[in-house]
Amino acid sequence: xxxxxxxxxxxxxxxxxxxxxxxxLYVIACDRYDGAPxxxxxxxxxxxxxxxxxxxDAVVRKHRPDIIVPEIEAIRTERLFxxxxxxxxxxxxxxxxxxxxxxxxIRDLAAKELGIRTARYLYAKTFEEFKAAADKIGFxxxxxxxxxxxxxxxxxxxxxxxxRAAYEGALExxxxxxxxxxxxxxxxxxxxxxxxxxxxxxxxxxxxPPIGHVQVHGDYRESWQPYDIPPAALRTAQEMARKVTSALxxxxxWGVEFFxxxxxxxxxxxLSPRPHDTxxxxxxxxxNFSEFELHLRAVLGLPIPAIYLxxxxxxxxxxxxxxxxxxxxxxxxxxxKEDRTRVRIFGKPSQRVDRRMGVVLCYGDLPAxxxxxxxxxxxxxxxxxxxxxxxxxxxxxxxASTIIK
Ligand SMILES: Nc1ncnc2c1ncn2[C@@H]1O[C@H](COP(=O)(O)OP(=O)(O)O)[C@@H](O)[C@H]1O
Ligand SMILES: [Mg+2]
Numbered sequence: 001x002x003x004x005x006x007x008x009x010x011x012x013x014x015x016x017x018x019x020x021x022x023x024x025l026y027v028i029a030c031d032r033y034d035g036a037p038x039x040x041x042x043x044x045x046x047x048x049x050x051x052x053x054x055x056x057d058a059v060v061r062k063h064r065p066d067i068i069v070p071e072i073e074a075i076r077t078e079r080l081f082x083x084x085x086x087x088x089x090x091x092x093x094x095x096x097x098x099x100x101x102x103x104x105x106i107r108d109l110a111a112k113e114l115g116i117r118t119a120r121y122l123y124a125k126t127f128e129e130f131k132a133a134a135d136k137i138g139f140x141x142x143x144x145x146x147x148x149x150x151x152x153x154x155x156x157x158x159x160x161x162x163x164r165a166a167y168e169g170a171l172e173x174x175x176x177x178x179x180x181x182x183x184x185x186x187x188x189x190x191x192x193x194x195x196x197x198x199x200x201x202x203x204x205x206x207x208x209p210p211i212g213h214v215q216v217h218g219d220y221r222e223s224w225q226p227y228d229i230p231p232a233a234l235r236t237a238q239e240m241a242r243k244v245t246s247a248l249x250x251x252x253x254w255g256v257e258f259f260x261x262x263x264x265x266x267x268x269x270x271l272s273p274r275p276h277d278t279x280x281x282x283x284x285x286x287x288n289f290s291e292f293e294l295h296l297r298a299v300l301g302l303p304i305p306a307i308y309l310x311x312x313x314x315x316x317x318x319x320x321x322x323x324x325x326x327x328x329x330x331x332x333x334x335x336x337k338e339d340r341t342r343v344r345i346f347g348k349p350s351q352r353v354d355r356r357m358g359v360v361l362c363y364g365d366l367p368a369x370x371x372x373x374x375x376x377x378x379x380x381x382x383x384x385x386x387x388x389x390x391x392x393x394x395x396x397x398x399x400a401s402t403i404i405k
Contacts, residue, residue, distance in 0.1 A: 007069065012274065095250070130143070154218040193260065194256065221317055335403060
């Protein structure tokens with residue numbers, strides 16, 4: 001039986017573990033705190049800070065996993081190269097995990113080495129550098145710590161008066177030991193989308209139908225699939241995704257994030273070498289395999305005959321309303337009255353305001369004759385499902401608001 005060491009045990013890890021357990025694998029789930037979502041479904045757990053390289057070494061020595069699956073960015077990723085050398089499969093590869101744990105490496109790779117269109121950007125450590133960078137980029141601009149996720153430490157800066165608070169916020173929101181930030185040109189996009197991309201050991205790179213999403217303060221709130229974008233723009237995004245993932249190497253699913261600018265231009269934003277939060281929509285019966293099942297197959301080098309869109313669908317997050325060391329009471333009664341609706345509660349042991357505690361998933365039938373084969377996306381114009389999806393998004397958000405009273 002293959003042994004998987006999962007580094008990070010959030011809701012995405014939990015669904016991956018469920019997929020792995022269904023395939024009969026043995027999983028050790030790791031995180032900084034006990035009772036994390038993925039631990040609840042794994043065989044064993046380890047509790048330690050994954051930025052601590054020595055603690056990570058000790059856990060790897062103790063369990064001797066066949067496969068290491070990073071679920072978060074904040075890992076002492078330098079150590080992954082040694083594990084890979086020692087014959088452990090690192091997912092998707094040590095290089096991919098290392099390049100994406102810090103915004104600098106991945107951004108420089110995409111923009112400078114691969115020549116992919118991104119927002120213009122500069123880096124800063126001191127306030128003086130920060131101010132100079134903002135002057136060059138112009139207002140409004142976006143500032144993010146080099147190491148952060150889910151909008152932590154991120155802000156939009158509109159004028160000189162806002163510079164100081166944005167700078168302090170980026171320092172405070174930074175995770176780990178990197179006290180540096182990226183300043184980006186603000187992209188006035190029509191929308192943003194995720195292209196779930198699957199790289200395979202024996203097989204070509206696959207793309208799921210695009211996922212549209214909405215973020216608030218840099219944190220995902222809802223997503224839907226498929227997202228209707230012009231075939232030519234989608235092909236551009238697919239090419240960009242293919243380029244970046246092949247430069248990073250390895251097998252697995254990747255969440256590649258793009259902006260669709262108001263002028264129709266496709267702009268690469270960032271990527272995660274693992275299932276993506278906006279991809280949770282696939283848990284709601286949109287595609288024949290969820291992003292977690294796809295990840296598992298790719299990781300194990302198993303064939304994926306095809307990816308089909310089987311329904312259109314959307315997801316809306318359930319956020320905590322208070323700070324407490326206890327989980328909230330969940331009301332499933334109202335949501336379960338709704339047809340074609342699913343609820344996933346992550347089982348986080350404690351809450352704080354706006355922490356993601358669960359997700360609601362809704363889906364609907366594709367119109368007759370709709371070609372759901374993922375290979376046809378980007379090739380042919382699809383019937384526009386925006387009106388149906390807009391209505392479903394409203395339903396999904398309404399249901400999500402009933403879960404925590
Ligand atoms: N340059 C930008 N212009 C406009 N919006 C941005 C820009 N960068 C980030 N955002 C917004 O903030 C969100 C989070 O930023 P992102 O770079 O994806 O960081 P994270 O790693 O926290 O997901 C994006 O999905 C987008 O909504
Ligand atoms: Mg992001």
